[in-house]
Amino acid sequence: MAVALQTLVAEAERYLASAKIHDYCPNGLQVEGRAQVRRIVSGVTASQALLDAAVEADADLILVHHGYFWKGENPCITGMKRRRLSTLLSHDISLLAFHLPLDVHPEVGNNVQLARLLDITVEGPLDPTDARVVGLLGSLPEPLSPRDFARRVHEALGREPLLVEGEQMIRRVGWCTGGGQGYIDQAIAAGVDLFISGEASEQTFHSARENGISFIAAGHHATERYGVQALGDYLARRFAVEHLFIDCPNPV
Template identity: 50%
Template sequence: MVHREQLAQAFDQLLQPGRFKDYGPNGLQVEGREEVRRVVSGVTASRALIEAAIAERADAVVVHHGLFWRGQDGRVTGWMKQRLALLLAHEINLFAFHLPLDAHPELGNNAQLGRVLGLQADGRFGEQELGFIGGRAGGGTFADAATLAAHVEQALHRRVTLVEGRPGPLGRIAWCTGGAQGYFEDAIAAGAQAFLTGEISEPQAHYARECGVSFLACGHHATERYGAPALAGHVAQALGLEHRFIDIDNPA
């Protein structure tokens, strides 16, 4: 069992959230009980995750997508009231880390997605250097974009939206989890032959065809399932806490 502030300090030392310009507050978003023994991690602070954490008798929840975002309505009504009411009634601490969790070189979403897909980064790109670029761990190439897409589908257990670029082998792969479709042009400039992210918007199909760089939309939730449990598990082990990852299914 540790004090809430000790847990917060451990997260901050690892992720250094002060280095990032983000869309919402990183760190402790909802204050719960002071003493923490059991931690639950998940992707998003949804009501389903909070209810699962209550069933697990969690003292703290660690997520990538927290409750508060820049520009949102500040009123505590509807779904926001329901989520906050559960957290406060059960004195559960809510920690959320957005871009700092994407960026961490070992525990972050991008690093962990690379591990799951067997990709090894040797460079960074994009705003705040959130994007990763490299190749297959151990070397080698993918025969073509369809082969890469099939590999990703098998690893992530979901369908991929593929817009093919030039035909032929792919050795230089860039990736950035979640809603990073806006990083595609930066990935192209960095020399990528294919770019993986969670979502696709209207312009990316044109860029892929015109620039010859394949674009793969692999799911926002699907690409960001790995950072929160890696972070929470690492810190829980270091502090002697119990930890469980709960994946709330999401088709996005």
């Protein structure tokens, strides 16, 4: 079956409530392709590798978490950007991108999906006083040592995480996928035993060590593979179209 592109885009925007979220890039349809969608290819980032794979898979629409046109970037269509846009336009493929709306959604969001994968019970926002903080707070069904939890992350994500090991058992957990390491201060204030993010900054080590908590950096790409898959599956069910997730490996 096929669905009109604009119908699919409108439903994705409604479902994610994307118009209500202030972001660093345009959310929604970033590049317009053919009018009908039969096959969606999803991936984390609209890299050239994903675009080429989507062309090979005969996609009508590419759905991603990391799209184009970020605030502050050079707006000129040259080099890498020209090649990417040329691929989309020459094959009449649409690009649909959702950044923060796909981090915060309570069903298909990256943070909720990571919690399900790691068996963390979501208890609420990491910082209920600040809606700009997109991380979550939760707990484990039973306490684990930092190394045991790091092994769980490794098994679930297929990538060995960076671990700053604290002394206490892990019960309460705060997390923010992707580049959310800067929220470690909110996690410490919330009284967690462990904070998880995708990336780490130099000062993250010192914050964790000096405040007596554990910290795991599990990979920006690795922690954000699951929201876009869940959204793609939702749209495929909603409109009876095909959906294929393509993972283009990224060690960061």
